[in-house]
Amino acid sequence: MINERIRDLFAGFDKDLKAVIMDVLRVEQEHISMKRPRVKDQINEIITRVAEKGLGQ
């Protein structure tokens, strides 16, 4: 229910934006037990991948 509700709330967002948000949430979920998770590189990879795809690079 929670995951569906979250997906619903982002349903109206732009496709690329939604892809970034869902992937970042997945990464955050995987690191939720850590107090200071090192997710910077993974988040950058997600954003770069979506941005490059969007720009056709």
Added chain:
Amino acid sequence: MILDWISLENFRQYFGRQELTFARGHERRVTVIHGVNGAGKTSLFMAINWCLYQEGVENVGELVSKEAISQAEPGQQVQTTVELSFLHRGERYLLRRGLRGRKGKDGNFEVDPVTEFTMRRTRSDGQSERVKNPIGTMNAILPSNVRTYFLFDGEKIDNFAKPETSGEVKEAIYLVLKLEILDRAHRHLEVAAQEYRQELKKVSSDELRSLIERNEGARTERENAQLRLAELQAEIVSARRKIDDIDKRLRELENAKVLQQERDRIEKALEQRHVELDKITDRIRDLATGAYIIIAYPAVKRAIEILDEKRQRGEIPSSIRQQFVQDLIEQMRCICGRPFADGSPEHQRLLDLMRTRVPGALEDDVLDTNAALQPFGERAERHRQDLDEAMRQRTELVDWIRDLEAELDDVQRQLRGSPLEQVRNLEEQRQGFLRDIDRYNLEIGALAERIENLTREIEELDRDIKRARKDQRRELLLGRKLELAQQAADGIGKVYEIFADDMRSSIEAKTKEIFKQLVWKESHFQDIRLDENFNLEVIDRYGMPARPELSAGERQVLSLSFIAAMSRISDEEAPLVMDTPFGRLSSHHRNSITQCLPELADQLVLFVTDEELRDQARANLEPRIGAEYRLEFNRNTSCTEIAEVIR
């Protein structure tokens, strides 16, 4: 997550291998594990936590069965393991956590600090694979910081209901209902956006636009210059044609005919001399390129002199090879073929030459150097002579040209001073066209130089533009990344408020619904409120906050209602594993909880004493119990065995 089975080996008082299977049916989803105080309920509860999260244990050494250590021989290894199987979203997971130790000769037990952990996943098609990121996988299933709301000590759960614990309530909602994930994602995306913004500031500039503008300007200027060059060349052709026409007309005029013919001759001769002058200038340039021979000659000459002096002094071999001298001595013959006597001057001379003997390689080098330097002088002399001759020819040609030009000037002066106006006019026009050609040539020279410079500048600008375009692509990508990161952060920020409010309202309503079912004074407690600061409040029939007055049992019921509500709202398939849940509850609450709790959890595992679960409470749970075990403590061995209760 639905627990399937657990297996313990030498874990605390569980000596050897002990196993139990959890109930996980739709109807019979309750597992009851009975044990008196000290029988091992908490150890079993600890085994689940340790296996899943490696938590709940302060000293791993205490996990090893003392009986196993006691039975081990000195030097023998003892292994403690907990294996746990659970199901999650159609896949089966198998976890194995273990530690090893060795009994020393002195009887002490040393535990290896490295804990062994394996996680495997079996898909519905039966294929098994090792899970490469077990921590991430567990965080996606049931994170360790969320576990305390699903696996807990029943006697300690009333914390949520204490007035001072709104922080814990908030944390529980944050973690279980994913608000923490949204919050972290928001923060991390803001940080990413900030970094992209900083980076963008560094690369962003108008450089490319400026370079393109400069490139366009340079290309336009070059194009205009080339057009002007073509115009001037056409003007020169036209002027020359007009001069030819004038010359033709002068040749036809009786009074100018001779002078014009003279001019034709001089101009032809001048043209020929100019061609020759160009040739001789090229020749001088070539000779000058090789003039190093002349410059180096004094040094070479000195080197030859030094070699000769050294040879005279016998410091280096003569220009005759040593082997040849040796052969002559052996044959007792002079170089001319005449024999000589022992001790004769010829013989003595050859012996002197042999005294200057040096190693073969040096002899070769000296002779080769000498041979190479000798013709150098001849080449330098020849080169100097060639250069002198070319310079002489050039001077001759220059004088010749000067004379021809003087002659030409004389002819032109005569034509300009002709008594015939027609001749004078034609000559003046001719001079005008010649001046024009000179001007055009001057301009052409300047334009050609400008075109050359512009071409070089354009080439450099093309290179700079290529580099700047690369930077621009990076800038474009950074711009898009910034846009995505910022919009994602903003989007999550907006959604967060809506979602948090949603979750708070849902938890409030569900907690109220469950609390009403569980509490026996349901008419006294009218409402449950969870305010915006996450304070959990019970409102009594007078509309007053009643939490400070709740009994310990009522607080436990309120906490349980809150946990069950979170479990329902989160919709995460998870077990409720409760250690001694009913110890402080009166029969009213026990009865209501045992009646409702199986409906509120996907799986229920209860660690109870016999006193906790009897009479009506037991009867309520009976139809939902799918597995039942008794922890049997052996007073003789101080070990516990898990015995299944046959139903």
